[in-house]
Amino acid sequence: MSFLIKFVFLLFCQLPCIHLFNLDTEYPIYKFGSPNSWFGFSVAAHFTSDGPSILVGAPKWTSGQPGTLKSGAVYACKPDSSNGNQCQLLSIEYPNLQEAKKPPNLLHGKHLHPEGKNGQLLGFSVYSSGMREEESSKALVCAPLLRWGQNAYTDGVCYLLGADLNHKGIINTCGPLPKKDRHNDYGSCEQGFSAFIDSNVTLTGIPGARKWTGGVFAKYDFVGSGGFVDSVDRRTMELDKNQGGVLALLASHDYLGYSVHYGRFGFSHEDEKNFTVVSGATRFNQTGAVIFLPFRRNFHAEEGPNLGLLDDHFILSGRQLGSGFGSSLAVLDLNNDGFDDLLVGAPFEYFYDEEENEKGGAVYIYFSKGIKLDKGQSSSNNLIFYSPIIIRGTTRHSHFGASLASIGNLNNDKNGFKGKIFFTTDFVVGAPYHSSGSGAVFVFHGNERAHFSTEPAQQIFANNLPNKPNFLKSFGFSLAKGVDLDGDGYAELIVGAPESNVVTIFRSKPVLEVKLNHQFEQKHVKISTSRSDWGDCALGPSCFSLSTSIFLFDRNLTALKQLNKLFGFGQSPFLCKLEVLPFARGVLPRALFTSNGETKISWPCGSNAVTREEISHQKLYIPVNWTNPLRFNFSISLRKPQLTTINNNNVLLPAISPDQTFHIFGIAFDKLCGDDNECHTNLVLSGALLDLSKRSDGLYQAKVTEKDVLILRLLVENRAERAYLAKLYLEYDETELDEPSVVKRGEFNLNEHKVDIEKRELGKALGFDLLFKLVRSSSERVSASLQFKVFVNSSSVEDFPKDNFWKSEVLLIKEADLQLDGGSRPPIVHFSRGNYAPKDEFDIGPQLIHAYTLTNKGPFYARNVTLKIDWPLRLDTSSPNSDWLLYILEEPLIRHNGQFRRCPIINTNLPSSKLINSLNIYNDATLKLDYYLSKSPYRQRKPRNLILINSTKEEEENLKLIRHGSILQLNSPLWPKWINEESGERVKVVDINCKDNSAHCVQLTCHFDYIGSNDSALIEIRARNNFARITTRAYPDRPQQEDHINLKRPQLELHQAHYAREREEMEESFGMGL
Known part of the structure; x- marks a missing residue:
């Protein structure tokens, strides 16, 4: 991969950081629960006839009913800030409140388990429709561990509540589930582990049903033809596997129902009466999945009242083992195209960023393609969604994505991309264990898919909240769907922190719509070339005037009213600032304000900007001659009113839309290129590589051992009008070359004359040298050549672009001197006849270790080194009983750079199983x-128990050798030759080697990715020889020897002799110690 560097005049855009702080974090409202109650485990915004309330679940607290222990509780809290403990304990389990004052016995006519309510976790799930209208205002509260009757089966129950939180009924669908094999059939139903309700649809998740396969219950309320409210129920759990339904896809412990929601995404069955239920199955295939369940008000005959799968069993699957994909869900229309989009949380998904930092948690955003499938396209359900956009957590173990909530159009923005008018839906992601467990929430704004930003619009960290409890933990564990509680048109955010028993309410600031602009009457700024031409401008070569304007739209009356309350009529609520921006990093701004001699100026503004534009005038001057364009940033911010004003009026300071807080613009200068002020230039680029030989084909050539640096000389010449904003680009191979330095011509010292190449300007003609230092490390890539590509351009019109390019290639010659040394341990081996049928390695013969040292004497590294060894394996392969010359006991061992590894046997005619x-x-x-490399160096070798094999009479007959003039009786006889030993004695020897094919040899191959200069590697091969059918004649001075065989290998000699096992063990032990 090539590395691109921009030289000279790199334009950087000095933009302000854009964060719409629409949620007020200076004055949050806290609600506190009892210690250890898990107050805030679930939260919801609800409307009663008395106004808005916050429903809070505390599943580890007590409901107040006699005879119950930690049965759970639900509270209704007022959302105002008058009293943090202004929460009322609700009694919701019985239609008659008097029943709640008695010990539990019956519930809706059914007997409860004697301890059925103890630990039932009432308030584990709390959800509200969030509707203001009384007929549409509903709530759902669940206790997933409630038990009925006398059995130990966990059923769970959900309570349906009306607008005034009065008891309307229960949901308990686990009774009919099979219990033939007890819990192996039934599981642990847990009705209401997850829950959802709106004006028409009620959903509960049942993840423990059918041996934790899980399930979903769905109920749809509608107005029938007679004007009466009717409803239909659908459920997933009652069909066996052979009857279809979800069991045709899911298995035990898949946890369907861990999360539930519904929407209309574009599936063929969807219309105003029919929709699709979505549910998380967090352990499906161990990665998690989202299951789609079509809900049809008028069910098909073959389907019955069951909630089944899509025809093609389409699902969305997680991507990482144990990620918890599907733990949380949100359905919302992010881009206002009329089709729902889907958010899926995977709080346990982990990944590494570019700096190898581990991050945790993810949210998958599935935009619907906005196309409704026809009835016959049910097999094309995979076309419903685009590939997901993934937003990820920023720290390990933050559980980013553990909770999700749609919060409506939080900033009330109406202007979409490129002027298209549409409302977007925003959402919040909880990360309850961010910042070492304190927690955080992240706000994201909806948009069209192509322009959706994965950067949060606002981040709220528990550690940074004012007046918070001593240590706020698990902030973001639960989130409520965004609801406008105070009627100002903006939704509030409700966040639960159950480990601290705290609920926090964040109010939304109303958003002001502001328009910023500028006016400059001249065509461009004229620069005087001499002091005599400065005229009235005594401060520099040029003076000029500039006007700015601000205008407030009156579309958002709420924001304007709050502005007047905080500042009063006729006051200036904004602070305007005009700043001269530097053209590039390290370049000083070229203009100053005459009023203060600085590059920025500010003033109060906006007092009359609602009815008309408010215009301000500023005068600037240019202190010195310059050629860079002028750039300005005109910005506004809200001034902070007095604290008493905020407290007395109980109003929040409005916010400004982030894209309206600044206005960046430029003013052209006189380029001295004629009346049209348009410059036509002709840049000519040439280059050369210094001190390198050049071939006839134009390619440069460099021997790496002689050159540690390369000098590239570049010359840029302008042969026409001025070239402004000239830039030079260089492309080179960063794996072979370090980042270059600019040096003066003829100076090559790396430590001196370094010039920041990003600031170097191109004038009429410019030449400079770039010094590249060759990379010398194991991470470098082997290249036969280096490619240099250079390009120059400018903002002026280029008349002859062909001579703006230059490229060249340098052929690299890298030299490395590899040396191979070999030896044997021990250097001389005495051996006797081997065993015909060896069972133990000691039956074969003496051990020897061939050791090869591969050394790179430099001067350069060596890559892709292959060592090939011709190994004498057997005397003859025509017979299965042929003698083994060097029987290989294990794969060769390589010791290199303080580590050891095995050398796999490759590139041979025999598989490694036939060789090792x-x-x-x-x-x-x-x-x-x-053995001694992987053990403690002080560990002593234990004595071996020798295994003796007794040969049968038949084996002894097979071991008889025939003497017919040759020492060895083989298919191809080996004839001896006479040699003189050092003692002067003349003896017969037989040479067995690979060169003349006297032995059957195989090639052993070991590969090295990299061997550095002056580096070495040791290769060891352990073997034994087994001569089971060889007889030799005796020597007078060697009474136990009969003859002598020499297997000739470079620097390796082996001699055969007969000796006792005690001597063999001593020799082998000595050899292992080397």
């Missing part, structure tokens, strides 16, 4: 090459 211990004999672990 092909007889599958017993290997002594203490003799293996890596």
